[in-house]
Amino acid sequence: MRDDEMLRRPRLRKGCRLRKDEAVVLVPEGIVRLQGSGFAVLALCDGQRSIAEILQALGLQFPQTNALELRKETLAFIEGLEGRGVVEFVA
Amino acid sequence: MNPTPLSLIAEVTHRCPLRCVYCSNPIELEKRESELETADWLRVIREAQALGVLQLHFTGGEPLLRGDLEEMISEASRLRIYTNLITSGVGLGETRLKALVAAGLDHVQLSVQDSSESGAERIAGVGVHAAKLRAAALIAQEPVAFTVNAVIHKMNIERLGEIIALAESMGAQRLEVAHTQYYGWALVNRAHLLPTRTQFEASREVVARARARLGSRMKIDFVVPDYHLDYPKPCMGGWAQKMLLVEPSGRALPCHAAGQITGFARESVRESSLEKIWNESALFQAYRGLDWMPEPCRSCDRRDVDFGGCRCQAFALTGDAARTDPVCHLSPDHALVRAALEQTSSAQLKYRGDLLSDSKQERKF
Numbered sequence: 171m172r173d174d175e176m177l178r179r180p181r182l183r184k185g186c187r188l189r190k191d192e193a194v195v196l197v198p199e200g201i202v203r204l205q206g207s208g209f210a211v212l213a214l215c216d217g218q219r220s221i222a223e224i225l226q227a228l229g230l231q232f233p234q235t236n237a238l239e240l241r242k243e244t245l246a247f248i249e250g251l252e253g254r255g256v257v258e259f260v261a
Numbered sequence: 262m263n264p265t266p267l268s269l270i271a272e273v274t275h276r277c278p279l280r281c282v283y284c285s286n287p288i289e290l291e292k293r294e295s296e297l298e299t300a301d302w303l304r305v306i307r308e309a310q311a312l313g314v315l316q317l318h319f320t321g322g323e324p325l326l327r328g329d330l331e332e333m334i335s336e337a338s339r340l341r342i343y344t345n346l347i348t349s350g351v352g353l354g355e356t357r358l359k360a361l362v363a364a365g366l367d368h369v370q371l372s373v374q375d376s377s378e379s380g381a382e383r384i385a386g387v388g389v390h391a392a393k394l395r396a397a398a399l400i401a402q403e404p405v406a407f408t409v410n411a412v413i414h415k416m417n418i419e420r421l422g423e424i425i426a427l428a429e430s431m432g433a434q435r436l437e438v439a440h441t442q443y444y445g446w447a448l449v450n451r452a453h454l455l456p457t458r459t460q461f462e463a464s465r466e467v468v469a470r471a472r473a474r475l476g477s478r479m480k481i482d483f484v485v486p487d488y489h490l491d492y493p494k495p496c497m498g499g500w501a502q503k504m505l506l507v508e509p510s511g512r513a514l515p516c517h518a519a520g521q522i523t524g525f526a527r528e529s530v531r532e533s534s535l536e537k538i539w540n541e542s543a544l545f546q547a548y549r550g551l552d553w554m555p556e557p558c559r560s561c562d563r564r565d566v567d568f569g570g571c572r573c574q575a576f577a578l579t580g581d582a583a584r585t586d587p588v589c590h591l592s593p594d595h596a597l598v599r600a601a602l603e604q605t606s607s608a609q610l611k612y613r614g615d616l617l618s619d620s621k622q623e624r625k626f
Contacts, residue, residue, distance in 0.1 A: 184404055189315070198435055
């Protein structure tokens with residue numbers, strides 16, 4: 171990912187709602203189950219934080235996880251949800 | 262151990278200002294007098310939440326005809342259930358929409374019948390296209406997810422490109438391009454609606470091109486016409502596995518069309534809890550899992566993939582809900598589907614709510 175892409179600020183799209191108790195994000199066409207750090211990632215996708223800032227916050231929350239691994243997984247997770255129409259980037 | 266239902270489809274009324282020729286409602290539409298009261302629906306919503314339901318789809322008929330929709334949404338919202346309103350948009354003015362959103366509505370799914378006013382009127386039987394455009398402009402302004410749903414068939418398939426452009430201009434974030442499924446009124450009008458193979462293939466290409474152009478700006482879900490497939494659809498994710506439906510009068514069913522299957526007692530939320538019906542009702546248990554399956558499903562590699570297809574379609578076409586879905590090319594009844602694909606329209610187009618038997622009417626005179 172290039173530097174300018176690290177500055178993009180993701181957020182949940184309208185009508186997509188996190189439910190912590192069930193570890194899911196509820197979306198118009200169904201339910202996306204969240205595993206591992208998935209909930210923590212989406213909770214940080216508030217349209218304010220950049221991807222770089224999200225990675226930094228996750229590094230503090232998951233100090234045991236290898237930083238490169240966390241970065242790779244988080245980016246793939248956010249991109250995947252963007253493709254499914256769950257996440258969008260603030261212009 | 263039974264599975265947990267994740268969705269409840271609340272068919273809150275069969276009343277509707279539209280008379281669409283493809284409507285999936287039953288031929289015997291329920292009257293206003295037989296509809297559940299507000300208190301019943303609020304109890305059903307609480308019982309659904311206790312059963313594990315996470316999403317609630319309000320549909321009909323036109324759900325906006327229920328003045329207590331706000332109360333139902335509010336109760337679901339309190340229980341943190343995701344709420345979806347499936348509507349024609351008729352009667353959705355600014356005040357009503359804002360009240361629904363304030364109650365906690367998460368998602369609006371607006372139907373469109375065609376790209377033009379005249380085309381839409383021919384399909385819906387009434388002229389409501391302009392009202393839909395007004396409703397769309399309001400929905401797009403609100404903090405809710407906005408999906409446009411277009412049911413596709415022979416009467417509008419040549420204008421699919423224009424229909425996609427319409428949804429785009431409405432500001433939808435999602436579009437469902439759903440080929441008609443043949444239940445209820447759609448089955449009555451099948452010969453007028455079922456597209457040819459060439460039309461179906463063309464529609465697939467139109468959607469592929471639109472997806473490439475739109476990216477994530479407007480996501481398109483494409484529901485294919487199962488009559489043109491080799492294998493059946495995994496209907497409802499398996500019988501009584503993931504969702505349940507409550508009809509306007511309170512009858513609980515595993516899906517929209519299950520009420521037509523004969524030989525089962527009518528189980529209503531007026532007399533039983535949703536939990537009891539889900540776990541014990543003969544209709545819900547009848548086709549759960551794989552034990553009910555006949556050949557060729559029983560020994561098929563795909564039995565866990567499509568679950569033998571749709572029980573309601575098997576019943577509608579063969580009179581026996583426990584047969585393989587005739588859509589499957591391995592079904593002994595597949596000739597019924599092939600014949601339907603060759604059938605040309607001779608009968609008159611019937612609008613939803615029309616009397617079906619002309620001869621009965623004639624006998625009155």
